[in-house]
Amino acid sequence: MQAMILAAGFGTRLLPYTKYRPKPLFPVLNTPLLLAAIRRLKNSGFSRIIVNCHHLGEQIVACLEGIDDVFIQREERILGTGGGLRRALDTLDDEPLLVVNGDIYHSIDVRELYHFHLRNGHGVTMAVHDCPRFNKLSLSDNRVLDFDGSTAGARQRAFTGIMVINPDLLTPIKKDTASCIIEYYRKILAQNQVIFTREYQRCSWTDMGTPEDYLRLHGDLLSGRVPIWPELDCGTTQHCIDGRAECADDLHIQEWACIGRARIGARVKLCRCVVWDGAVIEPGRVLSDEIVLPHY
Numbered sequence: 001m002q003a004m005i006l007a008a009g010f011g012t013r014l015l016p017y018t019k020y021r022p023k024p025l026f027p028v029l030n031t032p033l034l035l036a037a038i039r040r041l042k043n044s045g046f047s048r049i050i051v052n053c054h055h056l057g058e059q060i061v062a063c064l065e066g067i068d069d070v071f072i073q074r075e076e077r078i079l080g081t082g083g084g085l086r087r088a089l090d091t092l093d094d095e096p097l098l099v100v101n102g103d104i105y106h107s108i109d110v111r112e113l114y115h116f117h118l119r120n121g122h123g124v125t126m127a128v129h130d131c132p133r134f135n136k137l138s139l140s141d142n143r144v145l146d147f148d149g150s151t152a153g154a155r156q157r158a159f160t161g162i163m164v165i166n167p168d169l170l171t172p173i174k175k176d177t178a179s180c181i182i183e184y185y186r187k188i189l190a191q192n193q194v195i196f197t198r199e200y201q202r203c204s205w206t207d208m209g210t211p212e213d214y215l216r217l218h219g220d221l222l223s224g225r226v227p228i229w230p231e232l233d234c235g236t237t238q239h240c241i242d243g244r245a246e247c248a249d250d251l252h253i254q255e256w257a258c259i260g261r262a263r264i265g266a267r268v269k270l271c272r273c274v275v276w277d278g279a280v281i282e283p284g285r286v287l288s289d290e291i292v293l294p295h296y
Contacts, residue, residue: 005037007053008075009103011023050070053075106204108160137156142199218240242259260276278295
């Protein structure tokens with residue numbers, strides 16, 4: 001089985017943090033999300049994984065160096081989801097491709113989705129769920145009617161950013177041209193092609209798209225509201241502190257905190273904070289709902 005992780009975007013909603021690190025490399029419980037996602041795909045049986053990159057792509061290349069069966073697709077200019085998939089077409093095997101957005105944390109069984117797609121024989125199968133904030137797909141009998149929720153009376157669901165697609169469906173997309181895969185789906189839908197869905201009713205799912213979403217994900221993980229991936233190598237305690245962190249003995253944590261290889265001075269108080277590797281917090285600081293970066 002083959003998969004592709006889309007990791008080339010700018011992450012503008014996460015500025016200013018994405019000025020320094022691409023969104024797929026944001027640490028989740030002190031492990032870059034992209035690394036954990038790759039481990040998860042490998043553990044699900046995917047033996048060939050493609051990762052595209054553009055924004056701060058050299059960081060992604062360095063992070064993935066030496067990992068077997070992972071192939072990096074460098075994009076000199078942003079190609080979008082459609083253009084990125086079309087660029088990969090020349091290197092794909094002749095079998096369906098699992099596609100996963102590089103900024104989501106989820107509990108969807110991607111192996112089950114892949115085999116569901118194989119059994120049903122459709123050109124594309126989109127994983128969907130009920131998420132009122134993002135419910136924009138109109139569905140009937142698990143088929144997409146539109147992508148903007150405009151069909152009266154239809155069931156509304158959200159695209160999870162996970163799908164399985166047959167590579168030959170990508171051929172009509174113009175090569176090396178920026179495009180959006182959803183816009184391409186609108187086009188083929190108008191040509192009466194079927195876009196099928198698989199609904200997951202009790203899945204956990206977070207789009208790590210804003211600082212608030214990123215912090216909320218950590219709170220949900222450390223409180224037990226969302227299951228922790230085994231691939232994150234983190235326990236289930238209220239706090240996640242890297243063993244190499246240098247923390248003063250009087251560090252005071254309220255609710256939860258996630259601390260990487262950072263240096264934290266005396267009399268510091270943290271509440272709902274994620275502290276990245278290399279960060280330094282001076283003595284006496286009181287921080288709440290913060291992402292603490294290194295001094296770049």
